[in-house]
Amino acid sequence: MPNLVVLTEQLLAPVPGGTGRYTRELAAALARTAPGGWTVTGAVSRQADVSAAVVPGVEGPRVLPLPRRALIAAWERGVPYWPGGDSVHACTPLAPPRGRVVVTVHDTVPWTHPETLTPRGVAWHRRAIGRAVARAGAVVVPTSAVAEELRRCAPGPVPLHVVHNGVTPLPDEEPVDVPPRYALAVGTVEPRKGFDLLVAATAEVGLPLVVVGPPGWGGVDLRAPHVTLLGRLGDAELAYVLRRAAVLAAPSLAEGFGLPVVEAMAAGVPVVHSDAPALVEVAGGAGVAVPRGDRAALAAALRSVVTDEALATRLAAAGRVRARAFTWDDAAREVWAVHLGLFR
Known part of the structure; x- marks a missing residue:
């Protein structure tokens, strides 16, 4: 039975941010929309507590034997460590250096607005995104604007696919103390x-x-x-x-x-x-x-x-x-099409 491994490492970050929401919502939608016979498994680096990376409908997370820093270093040095599965989706630029892998690149801020990031963050993201556009099976970006900027800032032979994010339905409310109008x-x-x-x-x-x-x-x-x-x-x-x-x-x-x-x-x-x-x-x-x-x-x-x-x-x-134009299930179906295209 073919297996898609989704790297859900961002869910364990101290500040998961918008990429954390993307990771959780896309992984769940990939599981909901999986083609017949496919399974979806999350994967994270070795950490003491990986409970934050549990995603409804997604198997795992599979805990890799390498801790986060070692995993980052290994992939940055080109070590072909494979996290399992027949295809891998990296929800951030942290990804295997080659293979049947699709990488989501969320923005081009490391090039267009480097002053808004830490110098270390700028350097790492430029290297990681550079590897993705040079060696990955495909790259997914959330808007045509990012695609245009990425082709200018980090040109590479890997095909770019524009896949919009979705809207997360709001749950029942819990009251919060806020001003009357704001x-x-x-x-x-x-x-x-x-x-x-x-x-x-x-x-x-x-x-x-x-x-x-x-x-x-x-x-x-x-x-x-x-x-x-x-x-x-x-x-x-x-x-x-x-x-x-x-x-x-x-x-x-x-x-x-x-x-x-x-x-x-x-x-x-x-x-x-x-x-x-x-x-x-x-x-x-x-x-x-x-x-x-x-x-x-x-x-x-x-x-x-x-x-x-x-x-x-x-x-x-x-x-x-x-x-209404933005749903996570539509996004997942488009991402599945990218992955399945790697097998042709």
Whole structure:
């Protein structure tokens, strides 16, 4: 019986972030949509506790004999250590150096905005993505914008396939203490998210800001009298906070997809986003786009959404329609097609 191994290592990261959600949702969808006879197994490096990498419907996780650092070092040096299976899907650039493997590359930030990452992170991602476009069976990217940037920044012979992410259905809610009316930002608090600019813009508008997401690197300090920092929330708490937001703001300097944008649209929440190419592509005209780094434009867009009820209603309706284009099962079927193509 053929077996697809999905590397679910990101689920064990201290800050799984958006790639963690991608890993969990795609792995579960791959199991749901598996072609007849195929099984799906998760795989992670050797760690004391791998319970966070358990995914419904996915076998395992299979614990590899190498600890994380040794696995990274082995694959970086070209050691052909195979994690098992007939085909492997790497949900991040951490992947076997060759073989029947498909690698997801989420963005090109290491090239386009290296200042928003750690120097070590920039160097590792450039090397890992460089190996993927040179040696993998195929590379999957979440948007056409990332595909275009990757061909320019890290050209290689491996075929690129654009497979959009999906929208995670919101579960039943768990209440969270939030202001009566607020702008919402969701994501790891790090420099490229533009949350510091959002703090200034919401202060100018006089609109409370709620931030959901763990602190990342870079020491970004968002503390201000009008800001509520909720940190990492479970999906039930996120559902409560998201559905009650007056507007979702995504002022990122760079993104590969922008899951919070489509999740907000699916919930009927108006969206204001930056003109980062991937966000423009994903929003599809159903949000209000503003130039990156422009505080005045961001403040003006937020003010218009929260003061113009007709505009907010139009955006909410357009967002719901746009969000229907993104499902994890559709994404999984497209990823399966890529894997099965490696056997032809």
